[in-house]
Amino acid sequence: MRSLRPIHVIGGGLAGSEAAWQIARRGVPVVLHEMRPVRSTAVHKTGHFAELVCSNSFRSDDADGSAIGLLHAEMRRLDSLVLHTADVHKLPAGGALAVDRDGFAGAITAALESEPLIDIRREEILEPPAEWDSVIIATGPLTSPALAETLSRQTGEAALAFFDAIAPIVHRDSIDFDVVWFQSRYDKAGPGGSGADYINCPLTRAQYDAFIDALLAGEKTAFHDFEAATPYFDGCLPIEIMAERGRETLRHGPMKPFGLTDPHRPGQKPYAVVQLRQDNKLGTLFNMVGFQTKLKHGEQARIFRTIPGLGNAEFARLGGLHRNTFLNSPKLLDATLRLNTAPRLRFAGQITGCEGYVESAAIGLLAGRFAAAERLGDTPALPPPTTAHGALIGHITGGHIETIDKGPRSFQPMNINFGLLPPLACGTRRDARKQALCARALADLDSWIGAAMPHAAE
Numbered sequence: 340m341r342s343l344r345p346i347h348v349i350g351g352g353l354a355g356s357e358a359a360w361q362i363a364r365r366g367v368p369v370v371l372h373e374m375r376p377v378r379s380t381a382v383h384k385t386g387h388f389a390e391l392v393c394s395n396s397f398r399s400d401d402a403d404g405s406a407i408g409l410l411h412a413e414m415r416r417l418d419s420l421v422l423h424t425a426d427v428h429k430l431p432a433g434g435a436l437a438v439d440r441d442g443f444a445g446a447i448t449a450a451l452e453s454e455p456l457i458d459i460r461r462e463e464i465l466e467p468p469a470e471w472d473s474v475i476i477a478t479g480p481l482t483s484p485a486l487a488e489t490l491s492r493q494t495g496e497a498a499l500a501f502f503d504a505i506a507p508i509v510h511r512d513s514i515d516f517d518v519v520w521f522q523s524r525y526d527k528a529g530p531g532g533s534g535a536d537y538i539n540c541p542l543t544r545a546q547y548d549a550f551i552d553a554l555l556a557g558e559k560t561a562f563h564d565f566e567a568a569t570p571y572f573d574g575c576l577p578i579e580i581m582a583e584r585g586r587e588t589l590r591h592g593p594m595k596p597f598g599l600t601d602p603h604r605p606g607q608k609p610y611a612v613v614q615l616r617q618d619n620k621l622g623t624l625f626n627m628v629g630f631q632t633k634l635k636h637g638e639q640a641r642i643f644r645t646i647p648g649l650g651n652a653e654f655a656r657l658g659g660l661h662r663n664t665f666l667n668s669p670k671l672l673d674a675t676l677r678l679n680t681a682p683r684l685r686f687a688g689q690i691t692g693c694e695g696y697v698e699s700a701a702i703g704l705l706a707g708r709f710a711a712a713e714r715l716g717d718t719p720a721l722p723p724p725t726t727a728h729g730a731l732i733g734h735i736t737g738g739h740i741e742t743i744d745k746g747p748r749s750f751q752p753m754n755i756n757f758g759l760l761p762p763l764a765c766g767t768r769r770d771a772r773k774q775a776l777c778a779r780a781l782a783d784l785d786s787w788i789g790a791a792m793p794h795a796a797e
Contacts, residue, residue: 345370346473346710349464349486351388353421353696354688354703355477356447360420361707363456367714371451374463386461387444388451389421395443397425397436397697402777406755409777410697410727411436413784414704417728420450421700465489467684473714475706477687479664479699487664493681494671505751506630507639508618508655510758512769514538514625518603519648525598537616538625540648541601541609547590550611550645554582557638560659577633593629613646619734624655624758632658655756656694668692668735669750675709675719676702676736685710691735694752701728701755702735720791723783730759 343366348359351373362369375386399405402412414422428442451457466489467474478486521535542550557579581588590596594611601609615625632639636657644650668691671678676691678684687706688699705728709719722729734753753759760776767775 343367343714344472345458346475346714347372347467347471348475348477348707349467350477350479350688351375351451352477352479352688353389353700354479354706355475356389356451357419357421357700357703358475358477358687358707358710359451359457360454361418361704362711362714363454364418365708365711365715366456367711368456368458370458370460372460372462372464374461385444387441387448389424389447390444391438391440391696395430395437395440396432397438398695399434400436401434402781404773404777406727406757406760407695407697409780410701410731410755412777412781413727414697414701416781416784416788417704419700419704420447421697421704424450472683473685473710474683475685475687475703475710476690477703477706479689490666493684494666494678505656505659506632507627507643507658508624508753508758509615509627509649510653510655510756511538511623511625513651513653514615515648515650520602522599524595537614537628538648539599539601540613540615540646541596541604542594542611542613542647544610546645546647547594547611548586550642551582551586551589553642553645554579554634557634557642560633560635576631578630579632579634613649619758620737621758621761623762624756627658630658634658655758656751656753665690665692665752667750669737672736674721674732674736676706676732689752692750692752693731693735694754698731698755701731704728705732720787723787725761726780726784726787727755727760728784731755734759 345368346362347370348355348362349372351359351371355371355373359369359371371388373386373388375390397411398407400411401408411422415426424443424446425436425438428438428446430437430439452459463485465485467476476486476490519538519540521537522539523536526535559579578589578593581592590611594613596609596612599609599612601607613630614628616628618624618626627643630643634642639657640654643654644652666672666686668686671680672686672691673679673682676685676687678686685706687703691702693699693702705722712719721732724730724733757773757776760780763772763775763779
């Protein structure tokens, strides 16, 4: 066996643990750096790898009807340490995959510690030394302040830590087009636009007043202690805070009706309008413009479905407001998660702009495989875009579109959902769509696995 230089992985969460495992499984040495327990975070309690801090649920395990269940199935086929360990330590949870936290993290830790090609170092890395020629940074949403500052300088981004105000995203095929219409305000095309770039949902005065009442009365999410000092991103206020400043504030802000004509009711001017903007290149997802919120998720779904045209809305993501650390990945990363300005640095997990335990581990899995392939002299093979893994990579590295108006950057963290996968050919029944997307994904994944067998170290 030829001598191979190690790949350095910074961060021992789900993404870093999975990345290190995938690298070692390909016969490549890896150094795994984890600052805990030498330096802890505001939410971690132990020094275990892959410690779960918010929930013990990996969500639905339905591989035929849910996007996250599909991701589970793909990860099992890709020899994921995280999914294998979750299966061993699962708890009764109906159709969901829930795990025993301590047993799960303990088993991940034991597996990594017993792997001879993994060198574990308990230390905080403030800046990856220049002599490390292959590095995966998988430090998650609670990246240490010192490393975050280093990354900010390296990437040129103004800041990495902020209150990230996220607006809900709706599946296009769940919107009622007998009620809504496409039009840009005053028919202006704007940069990259066509003049009909928004979906418009009209409200009468009575509907608007009822909507404002519901916003003000809705139950809100409280901030965590460690989030309290972090400012809002881009001055992006939650919609309910805008409503508190006066009943007409939203009507003269994100819900202004001016410059719009409802073709379904041309003689009736709407009192207010909710606009949705295309959020991905596939045109399957639309963002509720200006609707960043800290309403609880159940309240969001209930209140936003009172908006005309959204009565049966399916949400790919609900809104939120929380401290986060993530890159503007479509601008900064290449297709294999490397930093464009410094290709020796590769990123994985939530810092890339994916959301959720399983998604973080999946991106760690791919980052580890990409890095190992490079070390072995191979060209990293990208998963098909029709798979859950390929859809996540597509979202992170370029699946979004730039905003056509002023406002916060369009790229935001997201869980896996069917709106990230290329749509099926016309003719697929709606009730069979999810099952067909899952079947196509697994078939394409199997073909990809067969064509990209792991390269053995010589």
